[in-house]
Amino acid sequence: MKNWPLWEVFIRSKNGLEHRHCGSLHASDATMALENARDVYTRRMEGVSIWVVPSAQITASNPDDSAELFDPAKDKAYRHPTFYELPDELKHM
Amino acid sequence: MSEKEVKNLEAIFDARIARDEKIEPKDWMPEKYRQTHIRQISQHAHSEIVGMLPEGNWITRAPSLKRKVALLAKIQDEAGHGLYLYSACETLGVSREELYEQLHSGKAKYSSIFNYPTLTWADMGAIGWLVDGAAIINQVPLCSTSFGPYARAMVRVCKEESFHQRQGFQIMMTLAEGTPEQKEMAQDALNRWWWPALMMLGPLDAESVHTEQSMKWKLKRKSNDDLRQQFVDQTVPQAKMIGLTIPDPDLKWNEEKQSYDFGEMNWDEFWQVVKGHGPCNKERISARVNAWEKGKWVRDAAMAYAEKQANKEVKQAI
Ligand SMILES: [Fe+2]
Numbered sequence: 080m081k082n083w084p085l086w087e088v089f090i091r092s093k094n095g096l097e098h099r100h101c102g103s104l105h106a107s108d109a110t111m112a113l114e115n116a117r118d119v120y121t122r123r124m125e126g127v128s129i130w131v132v133p134s135a136q137i138t139a140s141n142p143d144d145s146a147e148l149f150d151p152a153k154d155k156a157y158r159h160p161t162f163y164e165l166p167d168e169l170k171h172m
Numbered sequence: 173m174s175e176k177e178v179k180n181l182e183a184i185f186d187a188r189i190a191r192d193e194k195i196e197p198k199d200w201m202p203e204k205y206r207q208t209h210i211r212q213i214s215q216h217a218h219s220e221i222v223g224m225l226p227e228g229n230w231i232t233r234a235p236s237l238k239r240k241v242a243l244l245a246k247i248q249d250e251a252g253h254g255l256y257l258y259s260a261c262e263t264l265g266v267s268r269e270e271l272y273e274q275l276h277s278g279k280a281k282y283s284s285i286f287n288y289p290t291l292t293w294a295d296m297g298a299i300g301w302l303v304d305g306a307a308i309i310n311q312v313p314l315c316s317t318s319f320g321p322y323a324r325a326m327v328r329v330c331k332e333e334s335f336h337q338r339q340g341f342q343i344m345m346t347l348a349e350g351t352p353e354q355k356e357m358a359q360d361a362l363n364r365w366w367w368p369a370l371m372m373l374g375p376l377d378a379e380s381v382h383t384e385q386s387m388k389w390k391l392k393r394k395s396n397d398d399l400r401q402q403f404v405d406q407t408v409p410q411a412k413m414i415g416l417t418i419p420d421p422d423l424k425w426n427e428e429k430q431s432y433d434f435g436e437m438n439w440d441e442f443w444q445v446v447k448g449h450g451p452c453n454k455e456r457i458s459a460r461v462n463a464w465e466k467g468k469w470v471r472d473a474a475m476a477y478a479e480k481q482a483n484k485e486v487k488q489a490i
């Protein structure tokens with residue numbers, strides 16, 4: 080018989096905040112994954128909402144491609160407000 | 173990859189750790205880093221899981237409902253700690269089943285302290301106070317270890333440990349304030365757990381093999397001897413406070429170094445227990461193996477049910 084698959088667990092700690100990845104666990108199906116996530120990751124009111132996602136369903140970027148993916152943003156200083164030098168007398172901008 | 177390329181990658185890797193950058197699972201890492209982490213994190217996970225057994229022994233005999241819910245919650249936390257750590261370990265490319273297999277076959281170690289029996293209720297106090305106390309000293313520095321998933325798991329674990337130690341100390345305190353028999357029971361538990369707790373912090377620095385590499389990778393941030401000294405210095409005043417005596421005739425305050433000198437540990441006993449000849453080694457492993465083997469039909473049934481449901485959904489979709 081197959082082993083229980085791995086699930087990634089995301090918890091929203093309170094309304095107004097995003098769900099955040101907090102770890103993973105094994106469960107036979109989504110219902111059990113939710114129940115297990117409740118027991119493993121929210122024993123002290125750490126959450127008000129849980130997402131579980133089969134780990135196999137996540138497509139992740141490869142660290143080897145980091146340069147290609149993220150370096151192009153490095154030389155685009157004009158995307159930041161500090162790039163635009165303006166007179167000190169200017170207020171509220 | 174040529175040997176030179178690997179050397180180069182290793183240098184970049186070491187520099188990242190030295191700059192306090194974290195290593196994440198999909199980053200390149202030296203094979204030795206991966207293997208060392210699998211070994212240490214899984215040993216740690218096994219210790220949390222096996223560590224539930226000596227305390228589980230007393231759940232049904234806890235002296236009050238309050239003590240029972242506290243002990244249950246504490247043991248449930250230990251299960252949680254084991255699970256955080258197993259999943260951190262799996263990010264390194266080892267499966268949960270392999271990890272269990274290593275524990276069950278005796279290939280993997282776990283903390284030798286859990287091979288001692290829990291003879292009286294006072295042992296629940298001594299374990300929380302001393303064993304969890306020593307564990308906290310070991311674990312706090314690991315919150316800033318270099319491997320991201322391990323560090324994050326340790327942050328969670330450390331947040332939860334402090335209640336464990338406090339509930340244990342409170343059990344000891346209550347017994348020590350009780351009848352002469354109750355105080356005697358607390359003292360007896362302290363006598364039995366003191367030395368194993370000291371040795372739980374690992375072999376003497378002079379005999380320790382992995383330390384240098386582990387320091388570099390921030391798997392270890394303080395030496396075993398330093399951790400032990402810290403444990404003794406913080407625990408001795410706590411024992412005094414509740415009128416219990418540390419079972420060490422050589423224990424005395426050293427004014428010059430502003431800490432306690434203490435007696436020699438029985439390392440023969442320690443290694444005997446590590447090698448499997450402690451009072452409960454066989455019992456602990458057979459409890460784990462039994463739970464795994466007798467639970468197989470449940471795991472299979474859950475999987476069969478999940479597959480049947482998934483097939484139904486596909487059929488409906490068509
Ligand atoms: Fe723990």
Ligand SMILES: [Fe+2]
Binds near residue numbers: 250304307333336
């Ligand atoms: Fe604990």
